[in-house]
Amino acid sequence: MKLTILGSGSPEAYARRASSGYLLEVAGHRILFDCGGGVVSRLVEAGFRPSDIDYLFFTHLHSDHMMDYGRLVHAAWDEGGTPIKVFGPEPIKEITSKLFGRNGLFVHDLIARTELKGSQEVWLARGGKLPRSWPAPEVIEIEPGFAFEERGWSLSSCAVPHAQPFLTCMAYAVNDDDEKFVYSGDAGLTKDLEALAQDADTLLHWCYRLSDEIQVSDFMRETAPTPPEIADMAKRIGVQQLILTHFRIHMDQAERYGHALRELREGFDGPSHIAEDLDEYPIAAANNPNWKPKRLCRAIDTS
Numbered sequence: 001m002k003l004t005i006l007g008s009g010s011p012e013a014y015a016r017r018a019s020s021g022y023l024l025e026v027a028g029h030r031i032l033f034d035c036g037g038g039v040v041s042r043l044v045e046a047g048f049r050p051s052d053i054d055y056l057f058f059t060h061l062h063s064d065h066m067m068d069y070g071r072l073v074h075a076a077w078d079e080g081g082t083p084i085k086v087f088g089p090e091p092i093k094e095i096t097s098k099l100f101g102r103n104g105l106f107v108h109d110l111i112a113r114t115e116l117k118g119s120q121e122v123w124l125a126r127g128g129k130l131p132r133s134w135p136a137p138e139v140i141e142i143e144p145g146f147a148f149e150e151r152g153w154s155l156s157s158c159a160v161p162h163a164q165p166f167l168t169c170m171a172y173a174v175n176d177d178d179e180k181f182v183y184s185g186d187a188g189l190t191k192d193l194e195a196l197a198q199d200a201d202t203l204l205h206w207c208y209r210l211s212d213e214i215q216v217s218d219f220m221r222e223t224a225p226t227p228p229e230i231a232d233m234a235k236r237i238g239v240q241q242l243i244l245t246h247f248r249i250h251m252d253q254a255e256r257y258g259h260a261l262r263e264l265r266e267g268f269d270g271p272s273h274i275a276e277d278l279d280e281y282p283i284a285a286a287n288n289p290n291w292k293p294k295r296l297c298r299a300i301d302t303s
Helices: 039-045 069-078 092-100 107-115 117-125 191-197 218-223 227-236 254-267
Strands: 002-007 021-026 029-033 055-057 085-088 138-141 148-150 153-159 170-175 180-183 202-206 241-245 272-274 279-282
Touching: 002 039, 021 039, 021 180, 039 069, 069 092, 085 092, 092 138, 107 117, 153 191, 170 191, 191 227, 202 227, 227 241, 227 254, 241 254, 254 272
Parallel strands: 029 055, 055 085, 085 138, 180 202, 202 241, 241 272
Antiparallel strands: 002 021, 002 279, 021 029, 148 153, 153 170, 170 180
């Protein structure tokens, strides 16, 4: 398995970090976890096409985890790709219909692209056929506890505390024959998440709060753990590699970033990192103590 960070940030507009998006390659399949703003651009910068995505799993439906959903589906459709298989909590079907249905957001664009003679000629020249159907991702609504099996890998899930009761929020684990990857989504620390992440080769965990933030509400204290708290949990349950993500702008100030990284590495024995966009990680990195994250080059601006 291999993980590519496509978005390591938050809802804040930020050149350094797109919003949440993580590409996992396993057994010949490409799985995208969440699709926040800027993720599709990062996907292309990483050398992939939107139509390369086989599966999309949403942890929850906050905007910073699904803002680029419409862009991904539209771009994959325009490339002539097979429909993406989309899994997420309710109401992802309603959202999809409101984007691509006959009365949806893209209705005027899609009518023009499929019915205008010039657009039809362009589509035919690219190898397409007429009549041209509209985007139709295969959408399945799921709940915590959902499990899935595919050739060469399996997926399981649990509920995590974040934005209930307004949003259903989930974490995911992916296993193949040799490795285990866990993505927390936006999550407070819970026994269910610990059970899901037990002995994971890599745990990718959100970090929305640093330990030096004194003015903290009870809600944030319960749902947004600090680097030392995450490190302690990961060490206790046998995680081999720990990656923190979802960093906010103020958390990237040099002194605060450095302090967070020191706390993480003081509390966790294995390889540990703060994710950056376009970082690439092998899931079983702990097997190679000399390994370091690979930073993919962003596309060169030739304008």
